Each structure stands twice: as C-alpha cells, then as structure tokens.
Amino acid sequence: MQHEEFPSETPGPADAGxxxxxxxxxxxAGGFIVGCSAAAESxxxxxxxxxxxxxxxxxxxxxxxxxxxxxxxxxxxAIPITGGEVKGEGxxxxxxxxxxxxxxxxSDGVTEIEAxxxxxxxxxxLVKVINRGIIxxxxxxxxxxxxxxxxxxxxxxxxxxxxxxxxxxxxxxxxDRPGTVQVDVFKLV
Amino acid sequence: MPDPIxxxxxxxxxxxxxxxxxVGQIPSGFHQGVPIGEGSxxxxxxxxxxxxxxxxxxxxxxxxxxxxxxSGAMLTHDGxxxxxxxxxxxxGPPAVMARLxxxxxxxxxxxxxxxxxxxxxxxxxYDWLNKALFVSWGERYASKVVIHYYRVL
Numbered sequence: 001m002q003h004e005e006f007p008s009e010t011p012g013p014a015d016a017g018x019x020x021x022x023x024x025x026x027x028x029a030g031g032f033i034v035g036c037s038a039a040a041e042s043x044x045x046x047x048x049x050x051x052x053x054x055x056x057x058x059x060x061x062x063x064x065x066x067x068x069x070x071x072x073x074x075x076x077x078a079i080p081i082t083g084g085e086v087k088g089e090g091x092x093x094x095x096x097x098x099x100x101x102x103x104x105x106x107s108d109g110v111t112e113i114e115a116x117x118x119x120x121x122x123x124x125x126l127v128k129v130i131n132r133g134i135i136x137x138x139x140x141x142x143x144x145x146x147x148x149x150x151x152x153x154x155x156x157x158x159x160x161x162x163x164x165x166x167x168x169x170x171x172x173x174x175x176d177r178p179g180t181v182q183v184d185v186f187k188l189v
Numbered sequence: 190m191p192d193p194i195x196x197x198x199x200x201x202x203x204x205x206x207x208x209x210x211x212v213g214q215i216p217s218g219f220h221q222g223v224p225i226g227e228g229s230x231x232x233x234x235x236x237x238x239x240x241x242x243x244x245x246x247x248x249x250x251x252x253x254x255x256x257x258x259x260s261g262a263m264l265t266h267d268g269x270x271x272x273x274x275x276x277x278x279x280x281g282p283p284a285v286m287a288r289l290x291x292x293x294x295x296x297x298x299x300x301x302x303x304x305x306x307x308x309x310x311x312x313x314x315y316d317w318l319n320k321a322l323f324v325s326w327g328e329r330y331a332s333k334v335v336i337h338y339y340r341v342l
Contacts, residue, residue, distance in 0.1 A: 045198050046337040048298065050326050052194040110320055136320045147194075147322045147341050149305045164254060164280060166303045166324060168194050168341055184191045188303050188324055 052168060052186035056088025058129075059174075060095050060117070060181045074112075075105040081117050084180070093121035099129075101181075111135040113148065127162060128153035131169065131183070146171045150185055196339035199323060200232025202263075203335050204239050209247075218256075219249040225261055232338070235315070237265040245334075254280040257304060269315055275325065277304020292331035302327040306338055 061082045068076040084095030099117020106112065115131040133148025148169040152162035166188040174180045205226035212220040223246075228239035243261030250256065259275040280286070281300030289295045304325045308318035322341040327334055 044201075046201060049198065049337075050196060050303070050324070050339070052196070054190050054193060057191075108316070108319065133322060134320070145321065149322060149324075164278070165301070166277060166305060168322070168324070170191070170194060186191075186194050 051189050053189050055167065055185045055187050056086060056091045058084060058086050058095065058119070058183040058185065059177070060084040060099075060115075060183060061179055062101065062181060063179060066100075071104075073104065074107065076103070078102045081115065086119055086121065088185075091121065093119050093125075096120055096126075101131075109137050115148075121159065123158075125155060125157075125159055127159065133169070133171070144172070148183070150183070195342040196324065197342055198232060199338040199340050200230045200235045201335065201337045202228055202230035202239060203333060204228030205333050206245070207332075210244070215248075217248060218251060220247070221249075222246045225259070228333075230263060235265060237263055237267075239263050240270070253283060253286060254278055257302075259304075265315065267314075269311065269313065271311075271315060271318065272309040274307045274309075275304045277302070277325070277327075279327070279329070289329055294330060297326070297328040300329075302329060 061084045062079045063082045064080055066078040066080065068078070079101040081095065081097070081099035081101060083097045086093040086095065096118040099115065101113055101115035103114075104112045112134055113132065115129070117129050119127040119129060121127065129150060129152060131148045131150040133146070136145035138144045148171055150167045150169050152167070154160055154162040168186050168188060169183050170186075171181055171183045174182050205228055207224040207226050209221040209223045212222070214220075222244035225239065225243045225245060226241050228241075230237060230239065240262040243259065246258045248256040248258075255278060257275070257277045257279060259273070261273050261275075263271050263273055265271065279300060279302040281289070285295060285299045289300060304327070306323040306325050308315075308323065310316050310318040323338055324341060325336050325338045327336045
C-alpha cells in the first residue's frame, strides 16, 4: 500500500501559522484581510509543457429538450441522448441510448454541462461516462468555446487506461448530421 | 484526425504541504488529507499568494493510483480572492512511487500527476477565469508541490 509519509521534521500546521504571523504573511481575521505578504516572487514559465493526444471520437445523437426552467442559479434543461457511435484507431462501439446531457445556463451566459451515459465497446465492454464542461457563447465572428473533461469508468483489464488519465474534449453540433454532437476526445499527456 | 487541443500556460504555484491527516483505510482505498500551507503563484496575468488552510484530499486506490481532490483559495496581488478546485490523479511505476513517497527527489516526468482545475472568480478583472477549462501538472517534493496551470484553448 502506497501512501505518503513525511520526515518527522516536517512542520505541522500550527508551526506554519506562527511562521506566517512572524513573517508578516497573509493573516485573515474575521473575514477581513489585516495583513498581506509581499507580491509573489516571479516564477519562470515551466521548462516542460503538457500536450494533448487525440484518442477517439464519440458521435452522440440527441433528441428533444426537457426544460426544467429558471432556477435561482440559472436555467436548467436536459438533452436526452438517444444513441450514437464510438470511432477511433483501436477502439469502436456505440453509445447506449438513455443518457442525458444536463445543462445549466448561468447569469453570465455560460452554460455548464454534465452528460452521463454509457458506451458499449465492440468487444461488449461497458464504460460509464461523465462528461462535464462549459459552452461559452461566441463573440462576434467566432465559434463557441465548447470544452469538456470526460471521465470514464471502465472495468479492470484492456480498457482500464481510460480510468488512468485526464481526458479533454472539444464538442459541437455537427453541421452535416443534424441531431448529432461530435465529441473529440484527447488524452492529457 | 482532429488537431490536438492546445494549452496556454496560466501560472505556476509553489505551495508548502504539511503533515498529512490520515483517515486510513476506507472501503475504496487509503484516505488522507494533506494540509496546504503557505505558497505563491505567478503567471502572465495572475500573481499572488495561496490562502493557507485547505486540504489536498487523497484516495490511494488498491492499485496504487492516487485520486487528488483540492478545494482551496488564492489571493491575487491586487486583493481579489479566487476559489480554486482541482481534481486529478497521480500514478507511476511502483518503484518510482515508492521513492516519491519516501520523500526523495524524483524527476516529475517519471510519474503522471495531472488534474482538472476550476476557478471561481468574482465579477471583475479576473472573471475570464470563469469562462474556460483549466488543467494542471504537478511536481511532488517532500514538503512542497509545484503546480503548473494551463488554460484549455
């Protein structure tokens, strides 16, 4: 079992608090900032930057809108997911009908989405999917910012790599296939 | 094949981590919270200090993969408080993770420490943080972490 152990000289929280006070660090009392440390040291850009690698595409078909309506935190609706396909190199399958994309449009115009559904891969493996993200309306002449982070729950074995990385998506309604959302999935390397 | 999603460096944070609060074995793994101490962050459009007092809650699964869950806050140099939430993972070859967990300095490219980050900023000069997705990668050391954040373009 791996868990983190630290050398016994690692200072405890109380020590850190005392040190912050002694050094004139940030002190928040009763919700008011009563002291503030000097501006952060300038940190150089990282020597290494992560990239993303295309993994596969989900074509999800949608139909209708279940409008919950206005709530205190925004306008809520669900878009039923009726099926679809999974296509990629070394991966294929279908979207199992019966999921939904729950959306909440906030007061700033941004829509937060959370789609829950399941994939059945071509070897009959079932994979749970939760895809969360945002749609930011386009400014004039640009396309919407539609980005999500997709989380999989695949069984142990051949497909467990889906559980072991962060995956990001670009998504959008397809122009040439009405009622279909194209979700391109990328691994954060 | 679609073009890769591009990432734009947002900031780097260097944060002191303190002795873990260990819940111990729970049904889904080994659970502990690593208290976050003092720290600072800086990038082209953001700089300031980390507000101490939050935890990095970790669940080390039976297969060794650690799920990380941070809910904290930061204070910009011009006095704006921004909430930071982060969910991610850390894993690597068992020998590498053993060295890391023993407090040794391990090159960060030998393990995978990545997360999704979310910022909740008040209306004002930083509310652009509410309108994008962010990811991070991290470097774990015995008593600090260095986290590099990126905007998903």
